[in-house]
Amino acid sequence: MNQPTDQPMDHAHLAGVGEGTRAAHAGVPPRAPYEPPFPGPVFTSHYHLPGDPAGAPYTYGRDGNPTWTRLEEALAELESPGAPAHAVAFASGMGALSAVALSLLRPGEAVVVPADAYNLVGGVLREQLADYGIEVRAAPTAGDAQLALLDGARLLWLETPSNPGLDVCDIRRLAAAAHERGALVAVDNTLATPLGQRPLELGADLAMASGTKALTGHADLLLGYAAARDEAIAARLRLWRKTTGAVPGPMEAWLAHRSLATLELRTARQAANALAVARALRERPEVSGLRHPGLAQDPAYAVAAGQMSRFGCVVSFTLPGREFAERFLAALRLVDDATSFGGVRSSAERRGRWGGDAVPEGFIRLSVGVEDAADLVADLLRALDTAG
């Protein structure tokens, strides 16, 4: 029933459409009489497989599943609307990110990473790479500082905007410089989502992301993916996924695909809400170091505006100390004190509680949801009053 085949899906009907149309239709199978328009998850560990398995689209559940195929078609369409691309889905963002690093790098090669990357990348993954004899060079995201470390590197790893600091680097400029030196370029696109920024169009070889956050937006699953236009890169990622078994569950893949239909609605609303919240918080004397790449006064704004079409849902700022920040979080009624970000319900956390990021004790990462902006602003300002 509605089984995808190894024939590439025909995307002709999505050529030139708007972002909302693309998000709603990406990866949806062609119409077939009496079939469901959006088929449910396929739960299976194996497939009927007569005779020679060579060329069979589905053999065993670790290698492929029609529910993944449809999600991957959608993700490739979103990350690269104008040119064919391949997406590979993983069990989590870290599954995808480690697949990129560990399948593309060999001992003796060098990778340039952001010093302010997502904490597991800056910590665990960096250590793992060093253990495998891979040289790890780190420089901050802001000011394109990684530029100075590119000579002799095999892979340039970018994360922009960075989590949680919200610094931005110039993907076009860095990708061109890396390619001149023969390095591949991979961009962690978790914060922006492909409706906010498309690294492949800006010159990167890979867009990779956690699908756990804003991409799926309902805080009900873990998922990751990497997308590339080069089929050889995608093949390596699929082989890595099969070898490590970092496969997404069919239910997660289906929920993720289902959420994409509202990606345009959610990201538009969340970006508008984030801007409203950032503008309101900027007026408050307790708030320092306020960052949001969509604020015209933000140090990242000029570069962000050149490569992002939406600026994401995260606002970060610093309150006067740990106790103040804890009182603020406890006083919020509409904003959960929780980690992660990108969900339809707002959340915030004192990032320093994890110990992995170089941030002040009073540093708050706020993820703005789809509530009404006026209600969120009122809740945040009231909580600041209570904490003060």
Ligand SMILES: *Cc1c(COP(=O)(O)O)cnc(C)c1O
């Ligand atoms: C959350 C996150 C990840 C890891 O994704 P998981 O789905 O939690 O494994 C990677 N990069 C960034 C920027 C993230 O925010």
